[in-house]
Amino acid sequence: MCKNYPSNVSKEQFENIRLILENSKKKTKPRNLDLYEVFCAVLYVLKSGCQWRMLQKDFPKWQIVYYYFQVWSKNNGKELIVLQLILKKIVIKIRVNNGRKEQNSFCIIDSQSVKNTDTTKNKGYDAGKKISGIKRHIAVDSQGLPHAIYITTAEKTDRNSAIIMIQNKKENLSAFQKIIVDAGYSGEKFASKIKEIINANVEVVKHNELHTFLVLPKRWVVERSFAWLEKCRRLWKNCERKLNTSLQIIILSFISILLKRF
Template sequence: MCKNYPSNVSKEQFENIKSILENTKKRTKPRSLDLYEVFCAVLYVLKSGCQWRMLPKNFPKWQIVYYYFQAWSKNNDKEPSVLQLVLKKIVKAFRINNGRKEQTSFCIIDSQSVKNTDTTKNKGYDAGKKISEIKRHIAVDSQGLPHAIYITTAEKTDRNSAIIMIENEKENLSAVQKILVDAGYTGEKFASKIKTIINANVEVIKRNELHSFVVLPKRWVVERSFAWLEKCRRLWKNCEKKRLLCNLCIFVLQSTSLD
């Protein structure tokens, strides 16, 4: 039995996603392992930033926890990962609890650069910053909840990556009517491409004055979402490419009440 660590979710919250996690592996006999403890162990590693081998002894063996994490993170071009399905279910439930529709009609898109470590599997070099890093692209609603995620290496442009992200999640973003972006996404080609994919209008928010700090309208929402991610130490630097989705589950699970 694991202790009540700050990274744990409640058992009531876990019941909302248990059925999705259980479908990862077919059962030929009754499961003796408690998936709640496995999931809490994953959250502990990703929240604290410790190595898998340094998991506290009151969790299941680290090899088992890592196996399930890899299984839950696995995805391909045709099917989303288990963690992506969990995240979508949580976001929809939270929106319904707040009296909103399941699908958002408004999105804010931005990217965040994160330095790589020497153990990173996929690396990219940013010639402008002269560092090896990745980029995390997200599309959030007015509450800061993620509706689309895409991870690329540093040399990829924000505009092209955003188009691919929207293309991958066009079914989930089919109700979006307006997308807010910063000056990095300026261009008629980008706006027309988004219009073709999901029939949404793109609004570019630019700074009116150079060399002065101005809070751009609604842009703070996506910046707050990135700040939420920074609460997870595993996201301070990129160790493995698949960390983002699970950490998004962490901040959504811990900041919402789905009881």
């Protein structure tokens, strides 16, 4: 039995996702392991930023915890990866509980460049921000809830990466009528491509259109979503070898944050 660490979710909150986690792996015999403790162990690594091998001894063995994280992070021939399915379910449930529709009428898109550690395999250089690492691209609704997440190396442009992200998550974003972006996404080619994919209009909010120093209208929402990720020390730098692992860690971070709203 693990201790009650601050990173843990309650057992009542865990019940919202237990069934999905249990069905992610076929059982050939009765499971003696408590998936709640495994999930809390993964959250401990995420929140504390420690290595898998440094996991506290009252959790299940780190090899088992890491194995389950891999199971939840891989496709395995299914339409959605387990963690992606969980996040989608949580986002919809939170919106419905708040009296909103399952999808918003507009979303806000932005990217964040993050430094790599020496263990990472995929690297790029963002000349604008002078950062060697990766880029996190997210599309959030008016509440800051994520509807699309995409990871690239840092040299990839915001416009091209946003187009690929929207194309990959076309079904999730099909109800959006407006995409709000900053000046880094300006251009008729980008706007026409978005219109072609999901039939949404692009609204560009620029600093030079504001007469005083203010937070860009509506765009503070996506900045707040990035700030949520800073609560997880594992995300202060990108220490994952593969881009897909970096993606699943971000998805897991949103899951851990949003689960505590139940």
